[in-house]
Amino acid sequence: MEYVLKTNSLCKNYGHFKALNGLSMNVPKGSIYGLIGKNGAGKTTLIRLICGLQEPTSGDYVLYGKKHIDKDITKSRRRMGAIVETPSIYVDLTAYENLKEQYKVLGIPSDDGISEILKLVGLENTGNKKAKNFSLGMRQRLGIAVALAGSPDFLVLDEPVNGLDPQGIIEIRELILKLNQEHGITVLISSHILDELSKLATYYGFIDNGKMIKQISSIELESKCRKCTHLKVSSTKTLAYVLDTMNIEYKILSNTEADIFEKVNISKLTTELSKKDCEVISIHEHDESLESYFVSLVGGARHE
Ligand code: ATP
Numbered sequence: 001m002e003y004v005l006k007t008n009s010l011c012k013n014y015g016h017f018k019a020l021n022g023l024s025m026n027v028p029k030g031s032i033y034g035l036i037g038k039n040g041a042g043k044t045t046l047i048r049l050i051c052g053l054q055e056p057t058s059g060d061y062v063l064y065g066k067k068h069i070d071k072d073i074t075k076s077r078r079r080m081g082a083i084v085e086t087p088s089i090y091v092d093l094t095a096y097e098n099l100k101e102q103y104k105v106l107g108i109p110s111d112d113g114i115s116e117i118l119k120l121v122g123l124e125n126t127g128n129k130k131a132k133n134f135s136l137g138m139r140q141r142l143g144i145a146v147a148l149a150g151s152p153d154f155l156v157l158d159e160p161v162n163g164l165d166p167q168g169i170i171e172i173r174e175l176i177l178k179l180n181q182e183h184g185i186t187v188l189i190s191s192h193i194l195d196e197l198s199k200l201a202t203y204y205g206f207i208d209n210g211k212m213i214k215q216i217s218s219i220e221l222e223s224k225c226r227k228c229t230h231l232k233v234s235s236t237k238t239l240a241y242v243l244d245t246m247n248i249e250y251k252i253l254s255n256t257e258a259d260i261f262e263k264v265n266i267s268k269l270t271t272e273l274s275k276k277d278c279e280v281i282s283i284h285e286h287d288e289s290l291e292s293y294f295v296s297l298v299g300g301a302r303h304e
Contacts, residue, residue: 002029003062004154004186005050010059012045012210019045021210022059027154027188027203032180034201035190036294042210043190044085047158051082064154081152083160087143091132095123095142098131102149113151121145121175137168144175155179156188161196173200194294208298225293228259229266230286238278242269259286 005027012020020042027033037043048054050061061068064076089098099114118124121141131142140160147155161169177200179185191197204221206213233239236252243250249261270280
């Protein structure tokens with residue numbers, strides 16, 4: 001697999017406090033990588049490091065094949081657009097003027113492409129309206145437009161839906177999906193709301209106390225979070241036979257335990273099993289939501 005970004009045992013200390021404590025992550029090319037962690041887990045610190053706004057205390061990262069200490073890292077960074085914490089926009093300027101300013105910063109001489117970017121983020125009809133009169137969602141989309149100014153193929157968004165109303169959240173989500181699916185942009189998006197990320201992420205990195213707890217693809221995560229009935233029986237061999245005859249999907253976990261992935265008529269199943277001398281020891285519904293999976297990984301309160 002090709003990776004846009006690889007971090008290796010990245011550490012960032014603030015005095016004695018380890019905001020990042022040996023964090024390793026890999027962002028696959030073409031993915032929407034959801035970086036999920038509670039407040040204070042280290043998400044913004046990580047993003048500040050990879051954007052070059054701060055230096056790591058130790059460890060390293062590789063962006064588009066260039067190590068962060070390589071002098072050519074600036075070339076890799078030009079392929080990257082980011083919103084760190086709040087969008088960098090001038091509130092006294094219009095959307096178009098904001099883009100022109102960003103073009104100047106990037107040394108892009110003409111205005112070519114500004115109208116297309118504004119159209120892409122749905123701000124093409126804002127005319128003379130200044131950014132200070134935009135809704136929060138519009139400001140966030142303008143922030144994304146500014147981040148898109150250098151035609152990046154890697155976009156980094158720090159908590160982009162924080163504080164937005166449901167409509168604003170939907171607009172940002174659809175924009176991110178469009179940028180990823182239609183424009184091939186790899187997206188790293190941080191959030192403390194797993195449910196929101198789950199609507200778009202193709203990969204997840206669970207971060208806690210400055211460490212990567214788990215990286216997992218959305219396909220793997222969904223299969224882990226499937227609703228199922230967990231059964232303990234005297235013989236899973238007999239159980240498998242009975243479930244096969246009932247055409248029910250299952251997974252054998254041991255000689256005595258199995259998961260069933262479909263709604264099952266328990267009384268019919270127990271009757272069939274007792275006919276074959278198979279005893280049912282326990283049955284329970286197992287419905288692990290993404291959120292409870294997250295809690296099971298990172299636990300309760302943050303440990304300082
Ligand atoms: P949030 O969702 O609240 O933004 P986060 O996961 O982005 O959280 P960070 O902002 O990276 O977390 O902060 C990680 C930890 O590092 C926090 O405990 C924070 O207080 C601490 N921290 C961040 N910046 C500094 C700093 N400049 N000096 C001292 N401590 C800092």
